[in-house]
Amino acid sequence: MDLQHYSTHLISKINHGDEKALNELFGLWYEKVYNIAWKYFGEENAAMDVCQQSFVTVHRKLSSLEDARKFKFWLYRTVVNHCHMESRKRKSRANLKDKITQFRITARQERPDEIYHRNERSKMVLDALQKIPEEQRTVIIMKEYEELTFREIAETLGISEGTAKSRLYYGLKNLRKVLTNANITKEYNYE
Amino acid sequence: MNDKLMDYLYGELSAEERQAFEAEIQQNEDLQAELSELKSMRAMLRQVDHHLPKSTVVELRTIPRITPRQIRWLSMAAAVALLLLVGKPKLDVGQNGVSLAFGTPPHSTEQAIMTTPDLTADDYVAITRELMAQDQQRVDKRLDSLQQLLNGNSNIDSEWLEDAINQKLAGYQYQQNRQVVRAVDSKYEQNMPRIVSNMQDMQLEQRREVRRLLNQMWQQVQLQRESDLQAIEEMILDLQRQQLRESERVRE
Numbered sequence: 001m002d003l004q005h006y007s008t009h010l011i012s013k014i015n016h017g018d019e020k021a022l023n024e025l026f027g028l029w030y031e032k033v034y035n036i037a038w039k040y041f042g043e044e045n046a047a048m049d050v051c052q053q054s055f056v057t058v059h060r061k062l063s064s065l066e067d068a069r070k071f072k073f074w075l076y077r078t079v080v081n082h083c084h085m086e087s088r089k090r091k092s093r094a095n096l097k098d099k100i101t102q103f104r105i106t107a108r109q110e111r112p113d114e115i116y117h118r119n120e121r122s123k124m125v126l127d128a129l130q131k132i133p134e135e136q137r138t139v140i141i142m143k144e145y146e147e148l149t150f151r152e153i154a155e156t157l158g159i160s161e162g163t164a165k166s167r168l169y170y171g172l173k174n175l176r177k178v179l180t181n182a183n184i185t186k187e188y189n190y191e
Numbered sequence: 192m193n194d195k196l197m198d199y200l201y202g203e204l205s206a207e208e209r210q211a212f213e214a215e216i217q218q219n220e221d222l223q224a225e226l227s228e229l230k231s232m233r234a235m236l237r238q239v240d241h242h243l244p245k246s247t248v249v250e251l252r253t254i255p256r257i258t259p260r261q262i263r264w265l266s267m268a269a270a271v272a273l274l275l276l277v278g279k280p281k282l283d284v285g286q287n288g289v290s291l292a293f294g295t296p297p298h299s300t301e302q303a304i305m306t307t308p309d310l311t312a313d314d315y316v317a318i319t320r321e322l323m324a325q326d327q328q329r330v331d332k333r334l335d336s337l338q339q340l341l342n343g344n345s346n347i348d349s350e351w352l353e354d355a356i357n358q359k360l361a362g363y364q365y366q367q368n369r370q371v372v373r374a375v376d377s378k379y380e381q382n383m384p385r386i387v388s389n390m391q392d393m394q395l396e397q398r399r400e401v402r403r404l405l406n407q408m409w410q411q412v413q414l415q416r417e418s419d420l421q422a423i424e425e426m427i428l429d430l431q432r433q434q435l436r437e438s439e440r441v442r443e
Contacts, residue, residue: 124238
């Protein structure tokens with residue numbers, strides 16, 4: 001039984017007043033929601049805040065969800081919306097963070113081998129993700145990490161499939177630019 | 192942007208579509224380069240680790256977060272509210288500006304000097320007359336009763352009786368005077384603050400008047416002195432002239 005299928009079952013129980021089912025639903029999706037937010041912000045506190053806000057919204061508005069089989073996309077849309085809102089809140093702090101990130105990438109430019117050896121590539125890519133536009137970043141997260149189809153992304157974000165593909169394409173291009181500017185030149189094979 | 196390229200990259204083409212697209216890639220070097228670039232980016236993205244949250248607890252009863260700025264405003268608002276509650280502020284807008292006062296104002300006890308009615312010399316006269324009239328009535332009553340007594344008893348020595356009546360009248364006169372003095376004293380005490388104030392004013396006025404009179408007198412004395420000196424000088428000159436005339440006559 002996949003997550004979505006099991007969630008449909010839990011939602012049915014929640015609608016019948018089962019509080020434990022609500023807790024189980026949260027537990028089921030918490031890690032996924034957290035990782036979407038964490039990749040969106042590259043920061044733990046922001047991810048935790050978005051998690052909290054997203055699940056509060058789920059708790060309040062779950063009854064308005066007409067089709068429980070679409071819970072996953074509904075939840076992801078909620079998370080993305082909260083990410084956007086949290087991002088706006090943190091806008092004033094973002095400039096400072098960018099400067100710090102830039103400094104760190106520049107510092108790495110001198111000794112990239114050390115960076116790799118310290119196993120910080122994850123953080124490096126995450127930092128680069130923060131530098132591309134929000135809508136492109138969102139589609140990358142949905143596609144690369146949540147493995148939604150273009151049709152599902154379109155449904156989740158309320159955009160067309162063509163727009164979803166376009167955002168992903170330019171998102172990847174921009175990400176390459178950011179990494180190239182940071183002198184991260186090592187190529188990775190997809191296979 | 193090539194839609195099919197994206198579908199191919201993420202495996203969303205059907206088997207037939209995929210074969211056709213792969214054939215296209217084989218013949219197109221630009222497409223190959225782009226595909227390679229996109230694949231490398233995907234590989235980079237795979238470097239991002241899955242992150243485990245520290246906590247999976249969701250607080251459904253959200254506690255509104257208060258920022259330091261909000262705390263500052265809230266404390267200021269609380270202070271103002273406390274002042275309004277406890278301080279009993281009073282805002283006065285007068286000709287001299289606006290004043291804000293807190294707390295209960297001191298009880299404004301009006302000075303006796305302000306409440307005591309004015310007591311003029313005519314009032315004293317009226318009081319005295321009233322008291323005297325009351326006494327006179329009492330004296331007249333006693334005299335009438337004595338007269339009735341005399342009319343009924345012819346053995347009483349008239350001289351003795353006259354003396355007794357005179358003594359009585361003197362006693363009444365004395366009592367009457369005492370009553371007037373007491374009444375005036377009482378009014379005087381009631382009006383003491385005003386009287387003291389008036390006396391001070393009078394003293395000041397007297398001092399000013401004395402000073403003014405002294406100045407006038409001094410000026411008068413000065414004028415008189417100058418006049419006297421002038422007269423003396425003229426007399427001396429006259430004497431000198433007479434003396435000169437005398438001496439000239441002698442020489443002649």
